[in-house]
Amino acid sequence: MEDLSEQKPAPTTAWLWQALTGVGLIVLLALHMMTQHFIAEGGIRDFAGVADYLRNPIVVLLELLFLVTVTAHALLGVRSILFDLGLSARAETTVSRALLVVGILTVAYGMWLTWTITQQI
Amino acid sequence: MATQLQSSRLRRTAQWADVRRRGMGMWAYTLNRVTGIGLLVYLYLHLVVLSMLAGGPDMWDPFVNLARSPLFLALDVILIAGWLIHGLNGIRVTLTGLGFGTRSQKSLFVGLMLIAGIGTVVMGIMVFGS
Numbered sequence: 001m002e003d004l005s006e007q008k009p010a011p012t013t014a015w016l017w018q019a020l021t022g023v024g025l026i027v028l029l030a031l032h033m034m035t036q037h038f039i040a041e042g043g044i045r046d047f048a049g050v051a052d053y054l055r056n057p058i059v060v061l062l063e064l065l066f067l068v069t070v071t072a073h074a075l076l077g078v079r080s081i082l083f084d085l086g087l088s089a090r091a092e093t094t095v096s097r098a099l100l101v102v103g104i105l106t107v108a109y110g111m112w113l114t115w116t117i118t119q120q121i
Numbered sequence: 122m123a124t125q126l127q128s129s130r131l132r133r134t135a136q137w138a139d140v141r142r143r144g145m146g147m148w149a150y151t152l153n154r155v156t157g158i159g160l161l162v163y164l165y166l167h168l169v170v171l172s173m174l175a176g177g178p179d180m181w182d183p184f185v186n187l188a189r190s191p192l193f194l195a196l197d198v199i200l201i202a203g204w205l206i207h208g209l210n211g212i213r214v215t216l217t218g219l220g221f222g223t224r225s226q227k228s229l230f231v232g233l234m235l236i237a238g239i240g241t242v243v244m245g246i247m248v249f250g251s
Contacts, residue, residue: 011218019215026208043197043248044188047178074161081154109168116175 014076021073028066035059054118067110075099149210149230156207163200191249198245205237205244 011019035053037043045053054060082095173180187193213233217223 015218019211019218022208022211022215026212029204029208038247042185042189043194044185046185047174047181050174050181070164074157074164077154077157078161081158106165106168113171113175120177 014079018073018076018080021069021076024069025066025073028062028069031062032066051117051120054114060114060118064107064110064114068107071103071106075103145227145230149213149226153207153210153214156203156210159203160200160207163203194248197248198241201244201248202237202241205240206234209233209237 036045040049054063079095079099083092087095170184173184210230210233213222213226213229216229217226222229
């Protein structure tokens with residue numbers, strides 16, 4: 001088996017963040033699946049069920065934490081793939097900044113959606 | 122010159138996806154990326170679908186019936202397989218990246234993928250059973 005880890009230098013900060021968010025996702029995804037799907041009747045909640053679920057502020061906090069973690073993990077993965085293109089230092093900075101904007105917009109969208117749903121309760 | 126450079130970049134970019142005549146380590150690496158890209162696409166599709174919640178029960182509830190159809194449940198099982206493969210393989214990547222178990226990568230990968238396979242079957246039964 002090729003040992004890819006031995007071909008790399010010491011883990012970068014981005015790699016460590018991706019690993020950390022990955023570990024966090026194991027817990028958060030398991031929680032999300034159990035609460036949103038496995039204990040929900042028929043595997044998915046209707047609107048009244050979603051609204052009722054979001055009445056609990058701890059649930060809202062956990063779902064937003066899940067969104068931040070999964071977005072960070074996913075976009076760090078995209079960054080890693082794009083960096084494999086052999087970009088210049090300037091292009092790498094541009095990519096990092098663009099992905100940060102995408103991440104912020106994604107989380108902002110999640111917060112807006114949660115707020116919109118809770119306003120209809 | 123510019124075309125040559127672009128071609129060289131494309132070759133380098135596609136290198137990770139080309140597993141022909143490569144060892145199991147490269148298969149594991151590629152599998153992680155392919156499942157990662159699939160899960161990224163799913164994440165944004167999921168967020169788009171959830172926007173229907175903003176339209177209230179009139180928009181969301183008809184979708185719930187569709188999501189409980191056998192086709193959607195089968196897609197859910199594929200999604201769960203993607204999570205298990207990516208997650209378990211990711212644990213291996215993290216461990217070996219930090220210097221743990223580098224000599225037993227092959228058996229670790231095979232063992233974890235076996236768990237992913239069993240997990241997918243069990244979760245599939247749970248999904249269709251619900």
